[in-house]
Amino acid sequence: MSDRPAVDAIGTAVYTVPTDAPEADGTLAWDKTTLVLVTARSGTTTGLGYTYAPAVTAHLVRELLAGTVTGLPAYDVPRANELMSRAVRNAGLPGLAAQAIAAVDIALWxxxxxxxxxxxxxxxxxxxxxxxxxxxxxxxxxxxxxQERQLRGWAEDQGIPRVKIKIGESWGTRQDRDLERVARARAAIGDAAELYVDANGGYTGGQAVRVAGALADQGVTWFEEPVSSDHLTVLAGIRDRIPLDVAAGEYGYTLPYFEHMLAAGAVDCLQADVTRCGGITVWLRAAGLAHARGTDISGHCAPHAHAHAAAAVPNLRHLEWFHDHVRIEHLLFDGVLDPAGGSVTPGADGAPGLGLTLAEERAAPYRTG
Structure with a gap:
């Protein structure tokens, strides 16, 4: 055991990047995004991980997690993940603590x-x-x-044959505009590309069923969070009544959450976010739960944190190439992936780990902690 490398130190940094335009979905608006970076060092080698979360997450890493994993064998990532989960018992695992664990877990992998x-x-x-x-x-x-420029940029310029827009505007109170925007999206990408929508839980159950009919007329095949994923019975009922695939799970912070969602029959495709659910260790387990039920998994946001793990599961449907996070990861890191043609190939260049390095000079102006 003594000759095995150990985790010598855990570090944190916080970066806040303004959006390139005002942004909102069905239930939230924002004008900046914060990335909490974690580094894990063993000797002269350093790994990095991150989560998209408030800056206080870095404090959780330093106060609750760094001492827990420092000194552990660097190869024993599942052990570290379990000990971190135990360390936040009184703080509460779901939410920021799970995101803090996720960032450390990714850095350790x-x-x-x-x-x-x-x-x-x-x-x-x-x-x-x-x-x-x-x-x-x-x-x-x-x-x-x-909207049209963005969608054409993906579908035409980069050859990505599937795109998604936000609907459920203002908690579902602008349904006519939602459907108008869906029609415009279909016109922009043509008939060959897949069109997805995400209501971020903005609709009521009956409203979601009614909207689904109009969405199907535009060839929409993916209806993400038509209602809040907290209401699994309602979500399962919608799934039973509409022809579109229902997807949810991005707010899963623990493995039992995903099991409950799958057991309820609430989704056609499980979503899980590696930067929220406890890291790569737990994301792979969530994928295994889904696989056991004959269900696909999709990686939610943070594409460069997901890519290698996504390539390691047989039931992957796809990975979200999310506008905000793609911008930030291109800004802060070197070694980013190219989605031309509609897919990425992690590990193709042979770079170790995630293949990312912090671009310190570009990142410096955005550091806030």
């Missing part, structure tokens, strides 16, 4: 792969070479021109 000189996908074991992505944005604050 990146560190392990770097210590072994392997791309993370090779360490995990690949189930596929390419990871399909879908362009995601289409915020409710966009006018017709901005």
């Amino acid at each position: 990146d560190l392990k792969a770097r210590l072994l000189g392997l791309p993370l996908v090779h360490l995990l074991g690949a189930a596929r070479t390419d990871v399909p992505v879908y362009g995601s944005g289409g915020f409710t604050t966009y006018d017709a021109g901005r």
Whole structure:
């Protein structure tokens, strides 16, 4: 045991990046996004991980988690994940604590792969070479021109054959505009590309069923969070009554959450966010739960944190190429992936770990903690 590398130190940094235009979905508006970066060091090797969460998450890492994992064998990431989960018992695991654990867990997997000189996908074991992505944005604050430019940029310029827009504007009170924007989106991408929508829980159950009929007329195939994912019985009822695939799960912070959602028959495709659910360790377990029930999994946001793990599961449907996070990850990191043609290929360049390095000079102006 003594000759095995240990985790010597955990560090944090916080970066806040303004959006390139005002953004909103069905139930929230924002004008900036915060990334909490975690580094895990063993000797001269450093791994990185991150989550999109408030700056206080970095404090949780320093106060509750750093001491828990420092000194552990760097190869024993599942052990570290379990000990971190136990360490936040009184703080409460779901929410910010799970996001803090996620950032550390991702950093530890990146560190392990770097210590072994392997791309993370090779360490995990690949189930596929390419990871399909879908362009995601289409915020409710966009006018017709901005929405069309964004969608055409994905579908035409980058060749991504599936895109998603936000609907459910103002908690479902602007349904006519929602459907108008869906029609415009279909016109922008043509008939060959898949069209998805995300209501972020903005509709009522009956309203979601009624809207689904109009969505189907536009060839929409993916209806994300038609109602809040807190209401699994309602979500399952909607799934039984509409022809579109129902997706949810992005707010899952613990493994039992995903089991409850799957057991309720609430989704056709489970979503899980590696930066929220406790990291790569738990995301892979969620994928296993879904696989056991014959259900696909889709990675929610943070594409470069997901890509290698996504390539390691056989029941992956796709990965969200989310506008905000793609911008931020291109800004803060070198080694980002190219989605041209509609997929990314993690590990193709042979770079160890996640293949990312912090672009310190570009990132410096955005550091807030």
